[in-house]
Amino acid sequence: MTAIARMALLDLRTVAPYRRQGLVLLGLVVLLFANKSAVALVPALVLLVTSQIAAYPFLVADKAGLETLYAVLPLPRRSVLYGHYAWATASFLGTAAVGTALAVVLARVEAVPFGEHTLVTVLAVSWALFAVNVAIQFPLFIRFGYSRISVVGTTVPLAAVTLAVVRLHLTMTSIETWVPLLWPAGVAALVISATVAMTADHRRVR
Amino acid sequence: MSSDLAFALRGVSTTVGSNFALRDVSFQLPTGYVMGLIGANGAGKTTTIRCLLGMRPVETGEIELLGHRVPGPVSLRQDVGVVLDHTYLVGDWRLAEVERTLRPFYDRWDGARYRQLLDEFGLDLRAKVKDLSRGMAVKLTITVALSHHARLLVLDEPTSGLDPVTRDELSGIIGDFLIDEGHSVLFSTHITSDLDHIGDYLTLIHDGRIVRTGTKDEILEAYRVVRGGPDDLTESAGAHLIGVRRTSTAAQALVRTEEAGLLGGDVLVEAPTLEEIAVHVGAGSRSRRGAGRHQPEPSLSTGEIK
Numbered sequence A: 001m002t003a004i005a006r007m008a009l010l011d012l013r014t015v016a017p018y019r020r021q022g023l024v025l026l027g028l029v030v031l032l033f034a035n036k037s038a039v040a041l042v043p044a045l046v047l048l049v050t051s052q053i054a055a056y057p058f059l060v061a062d063k064a065g066l067e068t069l070y071a072v073l074p075l076p077r078r079s080v081l082y083g084h085y086a087w088a089t090a091s092f093l094g095t096a097a098v099g100t101a102l103a104v105v106l107a108r109v110e111a112v113p114f115g116e117h118t119l120v121t122v123l124a125v126s127w128a129l130f131a132v133n134v135a136i137q138f139p140l141f142i143r144f145g146y147s148r149i150s151v152v153g154t155t156v157p158l159a160a161v162t163l164a165v166v167r168l169h170l171t172m173t174s175i176e177t178w179v180p181l182l183w184p185a186g187v188a189a190l191v192i193s194a195t196v197a198m199t200a201d202h203r204r205v206r
Numbered sequence B: 001m002s003s004d005l006a007f008a009l010r011g012v013s014t015t016v017g018s019n020f021a022l023r024d025v026s027f028q029l030p031t032g033y034v035m036g037l038i039g040a041n042g043a044g045k046t047t048t049i050r051c052l053l054g055m056r057p058v059e060t061g062e063i064e065l066l067g068h069r070v071p072g073p074v075s076l077r078q079d080v081g082v083v084l085d086h087t088y089l090v091g092d093w094r095l096a097e098v099e100r101t102l103r104p105f106y107d108r109w110d111g112a113r114y115r116q117l118l119d120e121f122g123l124d125l126r127a128k129v130k131d132l133s134r135g136m137a138v139k140l141t142i143t144v145a146l147s148h149h150a151r152l153l154v155l156d157e158p159t160s161g162l163d164p165v166t167r168d169e170l171s172g173i174i175g176d177f178l179i180d181e182g183h184s185v186l187f188s189t190h191i192t193s194d195l196d197h198i199g200d201y202l203t204l205i206h207d208g209r210i211v212r213t214g215t216k217d218e219i220l221e222a223y224r225v226v227r228g229g230p231d232d233l234t235e236s237a238g239a240h241l242i243g244v245r246r247t248s249t250a251a252q253a254l255v256r257t258e259e260a261g262l263l264g265g266d267v268l269v270e271a272p273t274l275e276e277i278a279v280h281v282g283a284g285s286r287s288r289r290g291a292g293r294h295q296p297e298p299s300l301s302t303g304e305i306k
Helices: A003-034 A038-064 A066-072 A077-110 A116-144 A146-167 A172-200 B045-052 B074-079 B095-105 B111-120 B134-147 B164-177 B192-198 B216-222 B257-262 B274-288
Strands: B005-016 B020-030 B034-038 B060-065 B068-070 B080-083 B152-156 B184-189 B201-206 B209-215 B223-228 B242-246 B251-256 B268-270
Touching: A003 A038, A003 A077, A003 B095, A038 A066, A038 A077, A038 A116, A038 A146, A077 A116, A077 A172, A116 A146, A116 A172, B005 B045, B005 B184, B020 B045, B020 B060, B020 B184, B020 B201, B034 B045, B034 B192, B034 B274, B045 B060, B045 B152, B045 B184, B074 B080, B080 B134, B095 B111, B095 B134, B111 B134, B134 B164, B152 B164, B164 B184, B164 B192, B184 B192, B192 B274, B201 B216, B201 B274, B209 B216, B216 B223, B216 B274, B223 B257, B223 B274, B242 B274, B251 B257, B251 B274
Parallel strands: B020 B209, B034 B184, B034 B201, B080 B152, B152 B184
Antiparallel strands: B005 B020, B005 B060, B060 B068, B201 B209, B223 B251, B223 B268, B242 B251
């Protein structure tokens, strides 16, 4: 197992004791969207659940002093940072898989058309939302700590997404032209974010 | 790099914020021994340890740890066990989860030893970290350190807040750890009695500077406590009085052994305890904060370092 994978696993174990809260949140979002829109379920899950799960290790780390643990463990600092991104990406994939399965079932129940084309668009939009959120939040969490920046870290990504929707006049139809770009753009955002996080990391010992 | 040293700091300086700095810190520990790092709160013990462990960058000087220059290879951390005055584990982890979480990081993790030590210390695998008492939490972090077969234990104020029985148990644990000649311990504390039985070497730190370092016997032999009337203790005789404490009827100070004879015959000269040395050496910082009637030692420079 690589150091980054070990760190991602440490993030999983860090949030594991709080899995009930995560499941409650997941259930609430599903209930909320079950009667509204099967199509919106996946991005809603990504925005409301994945963003919480991905950032939760930072919250627990702040409370439990895990930065000291990271410094004591035989683990390069860059693996700690990249491991957080790996954990976030894994949590996106997990939530997207669960959300997609639920959305397909809901669409069947509601007799709403939810074909392959819609699914691709919805997943690409969800990925972009996830990437923007993480790309903005993580360098801030790493630089300042979760507690000091959580409000800014939550509002800035939301503001960025809202601004993009308004300025670019985005609708589900118009966004389809962007779909081929959303996947690589999301990857690029995460790579740039991880690089910024490495530079901004005040715990790095040069 | 010398392989017979557990660690060495040579001329290390670093600035912490705008109010504190380690200045020209130098001391070393041969492999197989226990070093006590003694200083008052805020003297620089934790900063020194953070520099030693590579958690904090140094501005000047060099650090050697288990034969490697710091910051060294990440694999060096396989050989170092760190015990702090607080736990750095998730409070909601059960002790079984602590093992499952940490095991993948250590090449020599010994699960059987982890469970055996928990059993010896009376810790339940099902207990949560947040439910452990302070003493139990210290035992847990020592258990983790011993379970990955660390060669160097670094303990930062592990006994503060512990009852005497638990502190005595801790001494026993360290004694057992040292049965292996390749094992060494750095033990920072402001409770000097912790080091009465297990300390081989001592380093006195005050206000970010090393006052003196050497074997315990050398340190005890280096100073004398002098007591007399309020007017008996003056520096006019040429003796450098360290941490003078005066009341209306008496005065007490620490002096270097070779200077004790310079004081008059009315002065009582006695061998100090470790605690007396720590109290007088640390008195300067408290006096500057206005909390007592101590007179700070005029200069505790690196000239004191052996």
